Amino acid sequence: MKQMIVHCSQHMTRMALLEEGRLVEYAAEREEQQGLVGSYYKGRVMNVLPGMQAAFVDIGQKKNAFLYVDDVLHPHLEKQPRVKPSIDTLLRPGQEIVVQVRKEPRGNKGARVTTHYTLPGRWMVYMPFAEYVGVSKKIGRESERSRLKALGERLRKNEEGLIMRTVSEDEPPEAVEGDLSILRAQWKGIMRRAQKVEAPALLHRDLSIVQRFIRDTFDPLRDELLIDSQQAVREAETFLSEMAPDGYKPVERYAGNLPIFAAYGVEEQLERGFSRKITLDGGATLIWDEAEALTVIDVNTAQYTGGASLEETVTRTNLLAAEEIGHLIRLRDTGGIIVIDFIDMELDEHRKMVVGRLERIVGRDRTKTHILGWTRLGLLEMTRKKVRHDALEFSSRLCECCGGTGRTPLRKPGQG
Structure with missing residues (x-):
């Protein structure tokens, strides 16, 4: 059994995933700095650099996003040309383009973006232009892999691509098809907004940290979710009711005397693990x-x-x-x-x-x-x-004295 322990403070949400009491995953998200990965933007190409086979795209962030030529070519490797064209034949400065963030900005680097669009759902990942069906490698039974592959081929239309996730194993076709319908509607909504707004503009933001973990790792009927904020409890139950309409274990509101991370031994394990x-x-x-x-x-x-x-x-x-x-x-x-x-x-x-x-x-x-x-x-x-x-x-944060090196300069002769 897994437990998701969520601590909500004024400016940050922290999430710990426990398996049999052992901390296996930890993540945090600041309210004013919600992650960009998975979000869609309508951007404007600012620079095209053939020497780097890349372009820089204004998506409305502090730093322009980086778009490599591989992320402009067709997402299906077999559909790509044998010799990569120069990126200036694919993009031009001033061009407006829909991109999805695949890597967060870091330091002096802007976000890395792609036109290989993906929308993750409960049972699958939807790719509007990939033209293939994949099955998670973690599904070991060949008969089940074949079933899911055939199901995906039957459900996809035209240029669509699908990746059947590990949790789709043994799921009935109706559940998988329902997930696909939701993702198709989501994609159409992104495209409708893209036609109405001027670049740069946010088109679609990925789920919050708690919602992502519920979608990706949580078994609604078996696992436990404990949160120390009543508002976050309501939001989680709303999301669970949409994701698992057939039922889920109620979300528990933690109201103990100790902070929730201390009560479940998370702080102690974090201190050791980091x-x-x-x-x-x-x-x-x-x-x-x-x-x-x-x-x-x-x-x-x-x-x-x-x-x-x-x-x-x-x-x-x-x-x-x-x-x-x-x-x-x-x-x-x-x-x-x-x-x-x-x-x-x-x-x-x-x-x-x-x-x-x-x-x-x-x-x-x-x-x-x-x-x-x-x-x-x-x-x-x-x-x-x-x-x-x-x-x-x-x-943690970098030491103000050594800047993270673990060393400080020796004092010069004559200094106190």
């Missing part, structure tokens, strides 16, 4: 360092001495570390390139065991993750799709 140094059972440690596009994780035996031989001790440590790293990557919502410095192992068999353990854990993650393998220096490389701001940005 530390730079994480101690594992038995005394081994992880050192976690993050840069803008790269995360480095160092595994140390530290006080762990639990094996009959050095190779056994090292392998046990690495297996423990792999399980915890897979869990923390999801919790911290770490994205980009991830390099893990496991302790050196002599046997290929043991290295395969460690990779297998890590693959099993990250397989539970909804975000696309790819383990590339071992480098010649014995480091394990992996990547994880980066879409939204890291959860770390909402749980």
